[in-house]
Amino acid sequence: MSPISVSIVKKKGVILCLVLFVLFFFSKSLISDELAIRANLDDLALKRTKKSHLGLPKVPFPDDNLPSVAKIQLGRKLFSDRRLSHNNTMSCAMCHVPEQGFTVNEIATAVGREGKSLRRNAPTLLNVAFMAPLFHDGRETSLETQVIGPLLAVDEMGNPSAGYLIEKIKQLDDYDDLFERAFGRGVSIETIGQALATYQRTLISTHSPFDRFYYGKEPDALTSKEKKGFHLFIGKAKCVSCHLITEEYALFTDNNFHDTGLGWYNSMVKPTADQFIRVQLAPGVFTSISREVVKSVGHPRPNDLGRYEVTLDLSDRWRYKTPTLRNIALTAPYMHDGSLSTLHEVVMFYNQGGHPHDNLDPLITPLRLSKEEIEALVDFLNILTGDNIQELVLDNRSEKIGNPGAIFHPKVTCPPIIGP
Amino acid sequence: MKQLLSKISVGSLVVVMLVAASIGIFSVTSLQADETCMSPYMAKITGQEDFVYVLTLGVEGLGDGSDKLVTIDVRPGSKTYGKVIHTLSVGGRNEMHHAGLTDDRRYLWAGGLDTSMTFIFDIHSDPAKPRLHKTIKDFVAKSGGAVGPHTFYALPGRMMISALSNDKDHGGRTALVEYTNEGEYITTHWIPTEENKLGAKIEKIADGYGYDVRVLPRKNVMLTSSFTGWSNYMMDFGQMLGDEEAMKRFGQTVTVWDLHARKAKKVLHVPGAPLEIRFAWGPTHNYAFTTTALTSKLWLIYEDDKGEWQAKEVADIGDPSTIPLPVDISIGTDDKTLWVDSFMDGKVRLFDISDPFHPKPIYEKTIGSQLNMVSQSWDGKRLYFTSSLLANWDKKGQDDQQFLKAYEWDGHELTHKFTVDFYKEKLGRSHIMRFGAYSLYGKVPPSAVSN
Numbered sequence: 015m016s017p018i019s020v021s022i023v024k025k026k027g028v029i030l031c032l033v034l035f036v037l038f039f040f041s042k043s044l045i046s047d048e049l050a051i052r053a054n055l056d057d058l059a060l061k062r063t064k065k066s067h068l069g070l071p072k073v074p075f076p077d078d079n080l081p082s083v084a085k086i087q088l089g090r091k092l093f094s095d096r097r098l099s100h101n102n103t104m105s106c107a108m109c110h111v112p113e114q115g116f117t118v119n120e121i122a123t124a125v126g127r128e129g130k131s132l133r134r135n136a137p138t139l140l141n142v143a144f145m146a147p148l149f150h151d152g153r154e155t156s157l158e159t160q161v162i163g164p165l166l167a168v169d170e171m172g173n174p175s176a177g178y179l180i181e182k183i184k185q186l187d188d189y190d191d192l193f194e195r196a197f198g199r200g201v202s203i204e205t206i207g208q209a210l211a212t213y214q215r216t217l218i219s220t221h222s223p224f225d226r227f228y229y230g231k232e233p234d235a236l237t238s239k240e241k242k243g244f245h246l247f248i249g250k251a252k253c254v255s256c257h258l259i260t261e262e263y264a265l266f267t268d269n270n271f272h273d274t275g276l277g278w279y280n281s282m283v284k285p286t287a288d289q290f291i292r293v294q295l296a297p298g299v300f301t302s303i304s305r306e307v308v309k310s311v312g313h314p315r316p317n318d319l320g321r322y323e324v325t326l327d328l329s330d331r332w333r334y335k336t337p338t339l340r341n342i343a344l345t346a347p348y349m350h351d352g353s354l355s356t357l358h359e360v361v362m363f364y365n366q367g368g369h370p371h372d373n374l375d376p377l378i379t380p381l382r383l384s385k386e387e388i389e390a391l392v393d394f395l396n397i398l399t400g401d402n403i404q405e406l407v408l409d410n411r412s413e414k415i416g417n418p419g420a421i422f423h424p425k426v427t428c429p430p431i432i433g434p
Numbered sequence: 435m436k437q438l439l440s441k442i443s444v445g446s447l448v449v450v451m452l453v454a455a456s457i458g459i460f461s462v463t464s465l466q467a468d469e470t471c472m473s474p475y476m477a478k479i480t481g482q483e484d485f486v487y488v489l490t491l492g493v494e495g496l497g498d499g500s501d502k503l504v505t506i507d508v509r510p511g512s513k514t515y516g517k518v519i520h521t522l523s524v525g526g527r528n529e530m531h532h533a534g535l536t537d538d539r540r541y542l543w544a545g546g547l548d549t550s551m552t553f554i555f556d557i558h559s560d561p562a563k564p565r566l567h568k569t570i571k572d573f574v575a576k577s578g579g580a581v582g583p584h585t586f587y588a589l590p591g592r593m594m595i596s597a598l599s600n601d602k603d604h605g606g607r608t609a610l611v612e613y614t615n616e617g618e619y620i621t622t623h624w625i626p627t628e629e630n631k632l633g634a635k636i637e638k639i640a641d642g643y644g645y646d647v648r649v650l651p652r653k654n655v656m657l658t659s660s661f662t663g664w665s666n667y668m669m670d671f672g673q674m675l676g677d678e679e680a681m682k683r684f685g686q687t688v689t690v691w692d693l694h695a696r697k698a699k700k701v702l703h704v705p706g707a708p709l710e711i712r713f714a715w716g717p718t719h720n721y722a723f724t725t726t727a728l729t730s731k732l733w734l735i736y737e738d739d740k741g742e743w744q745a746k747e748v749a750d751i752g753d754p755s756t757i758p759l760p761v762d763i764s765i766g767t768d769d770k771t772l773w774v775d776s777f778m779d780g781k782v783r784l785f786d787i788s789d790p791f792h793p794k795p796i797y798e799k800t801i802g803s804q805l806n807m808v809s810q811s812w813d814g815k816r817l818y819f820t821s822s823l824l825a826n827w828d829k830k831g832q833d834d835q836q837f838l839k840a841y842e843w844d845g846h847e848l849t850h851k852f853t854v855d856f857y858k859e860k861l862g863r864s865h866i867m868r869f870g871a872y873s874l875y876g877k878v879p880p881s882a883v884s885n
Contacts, residue, residue: 120603129669296726301754352677
């Protein structure tokens with residue numbers, strides 16, 4: 015080899031070393047930046063469970079499941095992991111999409127495993143820490159046990175058994191010792207539930223314009239029309255009867271069950287009332303098609319009896335849990351079956367006095383609101399959105415979505431926790 | 435000549451055919467058979483097809499309940515003509531949908547819209563008995579979140595896959611995903627959205643949705659169409675028609691791409707869920723057809739006299755107010771006719787497209803209670819139809835017929851040749867068809883060998 019060739023090779027070698035050197039530090043810097051961001055998000059998430067929030071009570075958690083960063087990380091990871099379903103398609107986040115108010119805006123009622131039709135609208139998980147009982151029919155009492163139903167339901171995530179799922183998680187390399195670090199013990203249905211519950215309790219969102227006005231004593235936080243809407247909310251429109259506001263905090267729900275007539279109407283009357291349904295084919299293009307045609311390509315929707323399905327008490331037929339109104343602007347479509355598309359439609363529904371029938375809750379009566387009053391009330395409902403939604407979305411998306419063969423972020427180290 | 439041909443390796447043949455196809459040596463008339471609507475980069479059958487491969491969705495409680503590849507013998511005179519001669523279950527119900535052949539035509543790729551599992555079948559080792567060569571289980575992870583691999587379209591040495599959804603929200607925003615013929619992931623091309631236009635000119639809206647992908651190499655153009663996301667295509671069709679929110683989430687766009695740069699250039703406004711795209715074959719015919727499923731319209735995507743690609747609605751398909759729901763389409767090799775299947779009325783309609791701006795319906799026939807795919811031979815004489823659209827969109831009860839029906843076309847009338855009842859055979863829901871032939875691989879049928 016000539017001296018010139020040797021020189022070229024040496025130069026090439028030097029350049030290559032330099033490139034590798036820069037790449038190494040660049041990638042290392044990127045990874046450390048990423049880790050720093052995630053650590054900060056973890057820290058913020060833990061703080062959300064501990065600090066006081068304007069307009070909300072202290073975040074409750076059970077004595078045997080105190081929050082920690084390790085539990086939050088694990089819960090967040092489980093929440094977005096599609097491998098938690100039998101055929102690797104559904105995660106919690108597929109029906110509680112962070113960018114869609116932790117519900118789904120794009121369909122009225124949820125779709126489960128292999129496209130199975132579910133009967134109800136996915137409720138938002140924002141501020142779910144304060145909700146009990148859980149589900150539209152209140153069948154579950156605690157966030158720790160809530161996940162068992164969806165994980166095992168044939169028409170939701172469809173796992174054949176709890177044991178099957180536990181073994182599956184054990185075999186996923188990227189879970190490694192995350193359960194041990196978070197709980198001091200391994201994967202079980204209990205630790206899966208506790209991790210998910212801990213993460214969900216971090217989804218606190220408040221400090222809305224309403225909170226600043228009412229609890230923060232900022233008179234200019236609301237416009238005059240929004241203030242009018244608020245007075246209607248607590249006055250003529252009687253919304254506050256079920257969507258509670260107290261002097262200390264506002265959950266905007268009584269966590270109780272009511273029959274507004276909607277469940278009864280949609281189960282008992284609607285299926286046979288209209289022979290034709292209006293269908294949008296493209297924006298601004300509609301057609302009417304007969305129920306016979308719909309029937310030819312659709313299975314009939316199973317009846318939904320609401321709270322009765324839990325208590326078997328006839329007086330509970332078509333009663334559903336009052337949803338929170340916090341962040342309601344983000345969580346369309348509305349009602350237990352997603353049958354109302356806009357807040358205006360919801361207010362119009364209550365203005366007409368729901369759907370009167372024998373079991374109708376006596377609190378539901380015609381409101382006789384004027385057009386301007388309806389608008390003001392809708393304006394008020396639109397200012398109940400918390401100021402940290404982006405933070406919660408970022409927090410969730412800091413974890414890669416779990417898919418078969420997924421490559422995951424490097425693990426963030428944190429001290430192991432001994433005991434519960 | 436036969437001896438000479440047999441000495442030439444299959445690989446050499448493929449290379450020659452690819453080069454020939456790419457520079458246009460083969461005129462349309464030199465090919466007598468094969469299916470129309472295939473990638474121009476693909477090796478072609480130059481005689482009678484021997485087999486029709488049918489991707490079939492498993493039905494819970496029927497047979498083994500699994501998705502499968504079904505092989506049907508279509509050799510005239512064969513003892514098993516019109517019969518199922520082979521089935522290959524892949525395990526599970528993946529919402530098996532479309533499938534496409536590699537450019538060398540040795541492998542058939544098929545995708546599950548639900549699980550995103552992608553199955554690569556070897557159809558060349560024994561064309562009568564395909565076998566599962568490879569399963570891609572990490573399509574979603576590798577692609578960075580694309581869900582529902584749909585069209586598998588042959589590019590030289592590569593497979594371009596259009597997906598339908600994503601793993602963030604199961605909505606319609608999605609991507610094109612590129613793999614090597616060996617099944618190795620290469621890259622992902624996301625479809626332009628309002629928030630990320632990717633440098634494309636937006637005619638009205640950029641929804642980011644996907645469905646079909648087709649190319650016109652001599653104009654360096656690639657087109658993609660737009661359907662809907664997982665939440666809708668997996669949902670019960672009847673439920674969806676009654677779900678106002680769901681009905682708002684259908685594609686409204688056809689995207690024009692720079693084929694070689696893989697760069698989106700223009701997003702055309704084509705409302706109503708444009709599905710299959712078919713380019714014309716003629717050397718000066720710079721246009722493609724698509725149909726919108728919900729609005730039941732035939733659209734022309736064409737290059738205008740200024741070199742700009744445009745979209746124009748050119749005909750109704752049946753009575754759009756009754757939602758005939760046009761699905762698969764098949765263009766004649768002379769660019770004069772277009773077959774259009776519609777799902778709801780189970781009809782196939784033939785349009786005269788000699789004047790692409792003014793297509794005229796000239797023939798129609800009811801094939802079954804529901805109808806989805808159509809594949810025609812290159813000479814236009816043989817047509818095959820199947821029935822399933824999507825597992826949860828297919829008709830319910832007695833109208834849920836699942837079949838493959840073969841017809842002959844004499845220019846005036848479709849004459850029925852045979853039917854395979856996929857329910858009676860305990861196979862499932864019959865979906866896309868692809869043609870197979872011994873001649874592609876320098877092989878001769880076993881019976882011919884014994885002769």
